[in-house]
Structures are given as structure tokens and as C-alpha cells.
Amino acid sequence: MITPKAKPKIILDTDPGGDDSFALLWLLSLVKQGFTELVAVTTVDGNVHARYTFAGASKLLKLAGFPSIEVGKGVIGGSESDLEDAGGIHGADGMGNLSHTLPEIDVSYEDAAYSDDILIEKLQANPGEVVVIAIAPLTNLASAEKKCPGILKNAKEIIIMGGAFKVPGNIRPEAEFNIAYDVEAAATVFASRDDIVVIPLDVTKQLIFTNEMAKQVSQINPESGISKFIVSLCEFMTKTALAFRETQGKQGFLVHDAATLAYLFYPETLLFRRADVMIETKGEWTRGKTLFDRRNKTKFGANAWVAMEVDSVNLLAVMIEDLKVLISLDLDPRLLEEVGDLGSSLL
Ligand SMILES: [Ca+2]
Numbered sequence: 001m002i003t004p005k006a007k008p009k010i011i012l013d014t015d016p017g018g019d020d021s022f023a024l025l026w027l028l029s030l031v032k033q034g035f036t037e038l039v040a041v042t043t044v045d046g047n048v049h050a051r052y053t054f055a056g057a058s059k060l061l062k063l064a065g066f067p068s069i070e071v072g073k074g075v076i077g078g079s080e081s082d083l084e085d086a087g088g089i090h091g092a093d094g095m096g097n098l099s100h101t102l103p104e105i106d107v108s109y110e111d112a113a114y115s116d117d118i119l120i121e122k123l124q125a126n127p128g129e130v131v132v133i134a135i136a137p138l139t140n141l142a143s144a145e146k147k148c149p150g151i152l153k154n155a156k157e158i159i160i161m162g163g164a165f166k167v168p169g170n171i172r173p174e175a176e177f178n179i180a181y182d183v184e185a186a187a188t189v190f191a192s193r194d195d196i197v198v199i200p201l202d203v204t205k206q207l208i209f210t211n212e213m214a215k216q217v218s219q220i221n222p223e224s225g226i227s228k229f230i231v232s233l234c235e236f237m238t239k240t241a242l243a244f245r246e247t248q249g250k251q252g253f254l255v256h257d258a259a260t261l262a263y264l265f266y267p268e269t270l271l272f273r274r275a276d277v278m279i280e281t282k283g284e285w286t287r288g289k290t291l292f293d294r295r296n297k298t299k300f301g302a303n304a305w306v307a308m309e310v311d312s313v314n315l316l317a318v319m320i321e322d323l324k325v326l327i328s329l330d331l332d333p334r335l336l337e338e339v340g341d342l343g344s345s346l347l
Pocket residue numbers: 014015016017019020047135136257
């Protein structure tokens with residue numbers, strides 16, 4: 001008899017963020033469909049200040065019908081960073097300046113637990129069971145590892161969106177934002193185990209989610225709050241993506257962070273190579289660069305699996321279908337009442 005595989009438990013470490021928002025909504029669709037369990041969302045300082053990433057993630061969870069999933073607040077000051085945040089790209093609130101259109105939250109930043117403590121608690125309670133998906137600077141993960149050495153080994157897997165290997169960076173000529181924002185944290189995490197899964201710009205630069213795709217998703221139910229948010233956020237992100245020349249002029253934006261979910265749920269869309277990833281923590285021009293030795297020399301071990309190729313057509317197609325499912329399950333509360341009335345009248 002074949003024993004059914006256990007649903008993966010996930011902690012999402014995130015700094016919403018336009019592409020983070022799409023990743024979270026995609027993940028919530030997979031939760032609603034019963035493919036996974038979201039144990040907690042640990043927010044972090046990154047695209048915008050930790051206060052805003054906490055609020056953004058909490059609001060999105062409420063919008064999608066998951067107000068009780070625990071949200072952690074980000075550890076501040078993991079390392080000194082000379083980088084500006086990315087409010088210019090993602091909006092001052094990290095959500096395309098749309099957070100005022102989302103539901104008010106019932107949780108407070110002041111009272112929330114710190115993200116590193118949540119990571120430690122969940123990884124200690126469920127050794128070998130929780131997949132940590134980190135789509136932001138790695139400050140929380142590194143802080144957990146420093147407080148409790150070896151704790152990251154308790155994760156089933158660690159999947160990171162970050163780095164740029166054979167392509168230019170996005171925040172510096174040679175460096176990607178999530179790594180460069182807290183290079184010391186990135187170095188700590190890559191040293192924590194030998195099987196880090198990395199989704200770098202090499203593949204995510206090919207993932208252009210267009211305004212057309214957003215409309216296609218929303219047509220399932222244009223009145224749904226999720227539909228409206230997806231369309232408006234995509235329009236906002238498209239404007240900044242075009243201004244930063246990120247999409248070859250296409251009317252869309254790069255959904256970097258969402259690609260981490262493809263690794264877990266649609267692995268046929270990605271190809272990986274084994275590598276010993278190094279983080280440049282000192283370079284005058286290259287601080288935050290990720291690299292591995294590409295020479296034909298004998299290697300001694302490796303610490304990561306790095307995605308080098310992506311089937312972008314199919315990855316975006318499955319993402320679109322899952323977002324549609326999320327919206328189709330997002331029933332209007334009034335409709336639910338009517339269904340309830342109908343149900344009781346049939347009894
Ligand atoms: Ca992010």
C-alpha cells in the first residue's frame with residue numbers, strides 16, 4: 001500500500017513587496033486547495049520598513065480569508081546596509097500604495113512576536129517537517145541561527161529567492177537585493193547547511209507577469225477584493241518595472257518571489273545545478289554578489305542547489321490557474337448567506 005505523502009508545512013519569510021504579494025496569494029491558493037499548511041508568516045525589513053511589511057502581510061492574509069495565521073515582525077538591524085529600501089519600486093507601503101484598499105487588521109505590530117523567535121519555536125516543535133521559504137533579506141533566518149545555532153538544520157528545506165550568477169544584479173551591477181540588503185545574514189544562512197535551494201535572478205528575470213494575465217485571472221470574479229487587488233497591484237508594479245527597464249518594454253513586472261513555489265509544487269518548470277555558493281561580503285564594487293566556481297577544477301563539497309533554467313511559459317500558466325482558483329473560492333459573504341438560506345429552506 002502506498003502511504004500518502006504528508007502535506008508540506010511552510011513558513012513564508014517575506015517583505016511585501018509586489019512580487020511577495022503575488023507569492024503569498026499563490027501560496028494561499030495552494031493552502032485553500034489542501035496541498036500545504038501555512039504555519040506562520042515571518043515578515044522582515046527589506047523592500048520597505050518592517051512595520052509596513054508586517055501590516056502588508058497581515059492585510060493580505062485577512063483579504064484572502066486567513067486572519068488567524070500568525071505573523072511575526074521583522075528583526076531590525078541584522079547588519080548595516082548602505083542600501084535604500086525599495087519603496088520606490090513597490091510603493092511607500094510595499095503594496096503599490098494600495099494598502100488603504102485592503103481590510104483593516106486586528107493584530108498590532110507592537111504586540112507581535114519577533115520573526116526569529118517564531119522561526120525557532122516552530123522549527124524546534126516540528127524538527128525536519130517545516131519548509132522555510134525566504135523571499136526577502138535573510139535577517140530573520142540569520143538571527144534565529146545566531147540565537148540558536150543549528151536551528152536552520154531543523155527545517156525540512158530552505159528555499160531562497162536571491163542572488164544573480166550569470167546575469168547582472170538588480171540593486172547593484174553585480175548584486176541582487178535580498179542578498180545585498182544583508183550580506184552577513186546571507187553568508188550565515190548559506191553556511192548553515194549544504195542543501196539550500198536558490199532561485200536567482202537568472203531564472204526570475206524571465207518571469208514577466210503581465211497586465212493581461214492579471215485581467216485574465218480577475219475575470220473569474222471581477223468583483224472579488226482579491227481580483228481588484230491583483231489588477232491594481234499589477235498595474236502599479238508594471239509602471240515601475242517599465243521605468244527601471246526590467247521587462248524589455250513588456251506591460252508587466254517580474255514575479256521573482258513567486259518562483260519559489262514552483263520548486264515545491266511544479267518542479268518540472270525548473271532545472272537546478274549543484275554548487276558551492278559564495279557571498280561577496282567585502283567587495284568595493286561587488287558586495288552582495290553571489291558566485292560559484294565554474295572552472296573544471298576538483299571541488300570539495302557544495303552548499304546549494306541553484307536554479308539555472310526555467311520553463312517560464314508553464315510556470316506563469318500554473319500560477320495563473322492557481323490564482324483563479326483562489327478567487328473562485330473567494331465567495332462574497334452575501335452570497336454565502338444566500339447559500340445558507342437556500343440550504344436551510346431545503347431542509
Ligand atoms: Ca521579497
